[in-house]
Amino acid sequence: xxxxxxxxxxxxxxxxxxxxxxxxxxxxxxxxxxxxxxxxxxxxxxxxxxxxxxxxxxxxxxxxxxxxxxxxxxxxxxxxxxxxxxxxxxxxxxxxxxxxxxxxxxxxxxxxxxxxxxxxxxxxxxxxxxxxxxxxxxxxxxxxxxxxxxxxxxxxxxxxxxxxxxxxxxxxxxxxxxxxxxxxxxxxxxxxxxxxxxxxxxxx
Amino acid sequence: xxxxxxxxxxxxxxxxxxxxxxxxxxxxxxxxxxxxxxxxxxxxxxxxxxxxxxxxxxxxxxxxxxxxxxxxxxxxxxxxxxxxxxxxxxxxxxxxxxxxxxxxxxxxxxxxxxxxxxxxxxxxxxxxxxxxxxxxxxxxxxxxxxxxxxxxxxxxxxxxxxxxxxxxxxxxxxxxxxxxxxxxxxxxxxxxxxxxxxxxxxxxxxxxxxxxxxxxxxxxxxxxxxxxxxxxxxxxxxxxxx
Amino acid sequence: xxxxxxxxxxxxxxxxxxxxxxxxxxxxxxxxxxxxxxxxxxxxxxxxxxxxxxxxxxxxxxxxxxxxxxxxxxxxxxxxxxxxxxxxxxxxxxxxxxxxxxxxxxxxxxxxxxxxxxxxxxxxxxxxxxxxxxxxxxxxxxxxxxxxxxxxxxxxxxxxxxxxxxxxxxxxxxxxxxxxxxxxxxxxxxxxxxxxxxxxxxxxxxxxxxxxxxxxxx
Numbered sequence: 001x002x003x004x005x006x007x008x009x010x011x012x013x014x015x016x017x018x019x020x021x022x023x024x025x026x027x028x029x030x031x032x033x034x035x036x037x038x039x040x041x042x043x044x045x046x047x048x049x050x051x052x053x054x055x056x057x058x059x060x061x062x063x064x065x066x067x068x069x070x071x072x073x074x075x076x077x078x079x080x081x082x083x084x085x086x087x088x089x090x091x092x093x094x095x096x097x098x099x100x101x102x103x104x105x106x107x108x109x110x111x112x113x114x115x116x117x118x119x120x121x122x123x124x125x126x127x128x129x130x131x132x133x134x135x136x137x138x139x140x141x142x143x144x145x146x147x148x149x150x151x152x153x154x155x156x157x158x159x160x161x162x163x164x165x166x167x168x169x170x171x172x173x174x175x176x177x178x179x180x181x182x183x184x185x186x187x188x189x190x191x192x193x194x195x196x197x198x199x200x201x202x203x204x
Numbered sequence: 205x206x207x208x209x210x211x212x213x214x215x216x217x218x219x220x221x222x223x224x225x226x227x228x229x230x231x232x233x234x235x236x237x238x239x240x241x242x243x244x245x246x247x248x249x250x251x252x253x254x255x256x257x258x259x260x261x262x263x264x265x266x267x268x269x270x271x272x273x274x275x276x277x278x279x280x281x282x283x284x285x286x287x288x289x290x291x292x293x294x295x296x297x298x299x300x301x302x303x304x305x306x307x308x309x310x311x312x313x314x315x316x317x318x319x320x321x322x323x324x325x326x327x328x329x330x331x332x333x334x335x336x337x338x339x340x341x342x343x344x345x346x347x348x349x350x351x352x353x354x355x356x357x358x359x360x361x362x363x364x365x366x367x368x369x370x371x372x373x374x375x376x377x378x379x380x381x382x383x384x385x386x387x388x389x390x391x392x393x394x395x396x397x398x399x400x401x402x403x404x405x406x407x408x409x410x411x412x413x414x415x416x417x418x419x420x421x422x423x424x425x426x427x428x429x430x431x432x433x434x435x436x437x438x439x440x441x442x443x444x445x446x
Numbered sequence: 447x448x449x450x451x452x453x454x455x456x457x458x459x460x461x462x463x464x465x466x467x468x469x470x471x472x473x474x475x476x477x478x479x480x481x482x483x484x485x486x487x488x489x490x491x492x493x494x495x496x497x498x499x500x501x502x503x504x505x506x507x508x509x510x511x512x513x514x515x516x517x518x519x520x521x522x523x524x525x526x527x528x529x530x531x532x533x534x535x536x537x538x539x540x541x542x543x544x545x546x547x548x549x550x551x552x553x554x555x556x557x558x559x560x561x562x563x564x565x566x567x568x569x570x571x572x573x574x575x576x577x578x579x580x581x582x583x584x585x586x587x588x589x590x591x592x593x594x595x596x597x598x599x600x601x602x603x604x605x606x607x608x609x610x611x612x613x614x615x616x617x618x619x620x621x622x623x624x625x626x627x628x629x630x631x632x633x634x635x636x637x638x639x640x641x642x643x644x645x646x647x648x649x650x651x652x653x654x655x656x657x658x659x660x661x662x663x664x
Contacts (some may be wrong), residue, residue: 013353015441051662068528072521078460079453090449129525171628185503339611346607350598359661360594362609367590367654371612374643378615381636382622 002027002065002168003048003137008057009192010043016055016192018044023185025137025168030159030179033172035187041172042071044187045141048170067135069143073126076113081106081125084114089132100131103158105151119146127155138162140171150176152201211288213431220424221257226239227421234414242407254300258316260408264415269337272419274304276344277369280362290427292358293434295365296348301419303341310334329379336375340368447531449537454543468505468548469555475501475561485588487564490505496622498573501559502552503584503617507606509548510588513540514596515661523596527663533656541582541589541652549581565628576640580620583644586651587612593659616643 002025009019015038025031033041047054049068075084085097101107104124109117114125123146130138138159145154156177159169161179210216242260251391279295284287313331314324325331351357458465479497480490517523525534556577557570575617591609595601619640626633 013441051524051527064530066528068525070521070524072524074520074522074525076453076457076520076522078457083453083456087449087453088525089530091526093529093530133529152545193513220637251652336611336614343604343608343611346604347594350595350601350604356597356661356664360658363654363658363661364594366610367651371615375611375618378618378639381639383619 002029003059003061003170005048006011006058006060008044008047008059009055010040010047010052010132011055012040012043018190019056019192020203021187025170027136027166027168028163030169030171030182031104031161032177032179032182032184033170033187034174035101035172039187039191041187042141045139045170045172049139052102054078062137065135066137066139067130067133068139068141069126069130070141071145073122073129075114075122075125078113080111080113081117082110084125085128085132092133092135093135094132097132100128103131103161104128104154118152120148123147124154127158131145131158136167138167138169138171140169140173142173143171144175144177207425208286211286211290213290213435214267216290217428217431220428224421224424227417227424231414231417231421234410234417238407238410238412242404242411246403246407252418253319255316255319256404258312259404260411262309262312262316263408263413265305265312267412269302269306269309270335270414271416272276272298273337273340273369273372274307275423276302278366280365282360283358284366289358290431292362293430294423295361296358297430298419298423299341299345299348301422301426303338303345305415305419306334306338307415311340327383329376329383332383338380340372342399344368344446354437356428363403409438447535450526450531450536450539451543453547454586456539458543463549463654465547468509469588472501472505472506472552472555473559475504476562478561491566492626494560494565495569495573495628496621497563498529498556498560498565499577499580499617499621499624501551502549502556502577502619503579503613506548506581506584507589507609507613508608510605511543511550511595511602513544513589515590515592515601518596523659523663527660533660534652537593537655537659538586538648538652541650541655545582545585548590549577549585553577553581563567568630569628570623572633573624576620576627576637578621578639579637579644580616583640583647584613585615586647586655587616591649593655593662596659597662604647616640619643 004024005024008021010021012196017038021044022030033044035041043052045068045201046052048059048062049066050059050062051068076087079087082097082101085100089095089097101110104127106121106124106128109121114122117125123143127140127143130140143155147155152175156179159177160178162169169182210219222389239260243257245255248254276295276298279291279298282291310331313334317326317423318324344361344364347361348357351360479493479501483489483493512544514523517526520574527533553574556573557565560570560573568632578612591612594608595605598604621637622636623640624637
């Protein structure tokens, strides 16, 4: 098992939103999280990525293995496409950015400033960043926002390549990527019973 | 049975509710006795005349200005190490009290300084240090107000309190280095020969006790309020979710 | 780490504001002071070391919110937090980049602006030395303030309120070095104390800044 989540409970704004979430992710596997808006997909992913301590439960195998892509791409408008990618590559100790440029069809845009890209192009660049991290587990929060059909196909292909190479992916998305091998987990049953965080319970 | 049991908000409110009337009574008793004794039944100083009597407010408030910060520092440490909510809320409750004490010390100092030194304000090390301490209080309170999430605010203000304490001490030394001042040395110390005479000393002690008790009473009261506000928010959040 | 430093420097050059804005502000403060206190040479030369220090401090303060706020807004901080860099390293590099883009130009510009304020000749070297030793402390302390207020909308004013009291010791010792230098007195004690503060905050404060940033990110 590459990543294993046990009995996770997360809170947002002082309210428990999800509890008892457990799943495993093996190498070469993809897991798609579903659920209505506000069910806690983003919060769950942030907890898995280690950005937010979970209220309860454990995440094992995440340490230094995760490449996280959230709602914002972390791009610098005043840097070119290659400069943006090269920066993230060297942060993660890699240098080769060509495969990422090719996979997301960015080769023609390589010298453009990131600030001049369209929303979809920016998103593609943000996703290309995942490939230069060299990390095995991709944690993706709504990766297909502002992507057109062709770009979604590019992205699905990139994920498939990543899985074939022994990587794995955990993503929250509404769009069917055509990843037949992906397991779908609906988060609705894990919705927490109305209560406040255990921290606040001392006050009640 | 340990001290940490009082870190439970409910237990804290129950206990303080029991002791608060006693503390208030003692506070009023000490302050009334100390101030009347000090103001009306002590002789005038042979050099300073009747202005010396402001000492009965000036010295206790100055002491409490510093002790309040120390109390906040201890409470912040307890929050960081043991994560007791009452401790963080007590630190929050103490800050405005400490700030007001600092302001009283500065104001009474100015009223005293005017007839004695001929000036309301001088950039004397002690005065300057207190002004800087006041700024630290302001920043600490502003940070509490600015952050919406209670626990985040508690974490950030605790760290600010720790870092601020180090810088407050540094500033104290820096200011001493920068200007040797007008202010007399410490009036109260145990090892010095040259202490103030007993006639002034006893009423001053009673006043100091009164200010300490006043501080404790106010902090207890304000911590209770903070706990109740926090409880209201928790209840409302639960209602909203249901 | 080096990549982060290079990126920050490159951004500072490209986006303008980095090198230029702080310097321009320093210039304007220095120009405004004679308008405020009058053009008498002897008065100006007496207060020049202090004015240069205050100007440098304010110019530093002005650019603090750029250290972390931009990376916070575009999500880079989240991504950096999941990268294999320690948070302490990130804040140190950020502070260092801020010093190179703001502190260092101020140090170099100070002698030129000293001419405007008729700074006494012996003071020039000490103004430069004290700024060179003291501005790193300003950047590191400022990064702590920026980390504290990064999650707060319109946190700039609050940050000034938090950071300025923390600047007091640095300012006192720094200005004291410059003042004593101007009067031809020995500067050894304040200079050592200033260096002590700089080294102390560089060694210790990044831990506090990193802790604060982690809290703000969650």
